[in-house]
Amino acid sequence: MTFARVEQRLVHYRIKGAGPRVAFLNSLGTDMRIWDAVVERLADRFECLLADMRGHGLSDAPAGPYAISGLADDTLGLLDHLGWGRVHLVGLSVGGLVAQEIAARAPARVAALALLDTAARIGEPAMWNERIAAVEAGGTAAIADGVIRRWFSAGYLSREPDAAAGWRNMLARTPSAGYAATCAAIRDADLTERLAAIRAPTLVLVGDEDQSTPPDLVRATADRIAASRFEVVAGAGHLPPAEQPAETARLLALHFERSHP
Numbered sequence: 001m002t003f004a005r006v007e008q009r010l011v012h013y014r015i016k017g018a019g020p021r022v023a024f025l026n027s028l029g030t031d032m033r034i035w036d037a038v039v040e041r042l043a044d045r046f047e048c049l050l051a052d053m054r055g056h057g058l059s060d061a062p063a064g065p066y067a068i069s070g071l072a073d074d075t076l077g078l079l080d081h082l083g084w085g086r087v088h089l090v091g092l093s094v095g096g097l098v099a100q101e102i103a104a105r106a107p108a109r110v111a112a113l114a115l116l117d118t119a120a121r122i123g124e125p126a127m128w129n130e131r132i133a134a135v136e137a138g139g140t141a142a143i144a145d146g147v148i149r150r151w152f153s154a155g156y157l158s159r160e161p162d163a164a165a166g167w168r169n170m171l172a173r174t175p176s177a178g179y180a181a182t183c184a185a186i187r188d189a190d191l192t193e194r195l196a197a198i199r200a201p202t203l204v205l206v207g208d209e210d211q212s213t214p215p216d217l218v219r220a221t222a223d224r225i226a227a228s229r230f231e232v233v234a235g236a237g238h239l240p241p242a243e244q245p246a247e248t249a250r251l252l253a254l255h256f257e258r259s260h261p
């Protein structure tokens with residue numbers, strides 16, 4: 001386990017592999033383990049940085065609300081701490097919002113961008129406020145069953161009940177304060193007008209059964225990014241790195257190998 005202190009907060013991170021540098025940002029209610037099966041397929045060609053987003057995993061979970069700009073500061077701070085200048089950047093869902101913010105704000109830091117199951121704006125404020133209230137009242141376990149049904153395809157849920165139960169454990173063990181504070185960051189984010197500032201070659205991909213950020217929503221974000229390519233991953237819900245790691249790794253490797261570091 002490796003930890004760094006960035007802006008006084010503890011960040012849990014791990015580096016694996018060798019080659020051009022790739023940084024991975026996790027989604028709401030998950031941690032760096034969401035990337036394990038992808039990184040295992042990429043580490044022979046890329047140096048991969050995994051970090052638990054603020055409020056998640058073993059990173060600190062200070063009281064919120066958080067903001068996407070502050071979460072972007074966390075990532076840039078960790079890259080500075082490690083001496084990593086320019087990277088390929090991969091973000092899933094809220095990690096994708098953070099990645100959009102970094103690519104728009106600090107284009108020199110991003111060689112290529114990959115946005116997975118994300119959009120410039122995710123959900124409606126009322127839905128996020130309801131989710132925050134439910135988590136504040138009953139903890140993350142209170143919302144876990146509903147969220148899991150949106151995370152995975154129907155086929156995965158019936159084929160892999162134990163794996164789905166394991167991912168549910170990850171969600172239910174996310175600190176309530178960190179989860180609710182991250183919901184507030186998503187609620188308050190609308191990066192639509194920032195997308196025109198993204199210059200990096202961008203792969204935008206989504207699971208064909210994603211119910212949290214459905215393919216049409218994700219495609220609309222891709223259409224606003226100048227150098228984007230849109231891909232749909234078959235047999236996946238909101239978490240293609242967990243459900244279809246081989247195809248996700250293949251698409252990421254192809255994209256980064258085409259883009260110069």
Ligand SMILES: O=C(O)CC1=CCC(=O)O1
Nearest residue numbers: 027028093094095147212
């Ligand atoms: O929890 C969900 O519904 C899915 C999700 C939305 C933003 C995120 O990071 O995950």
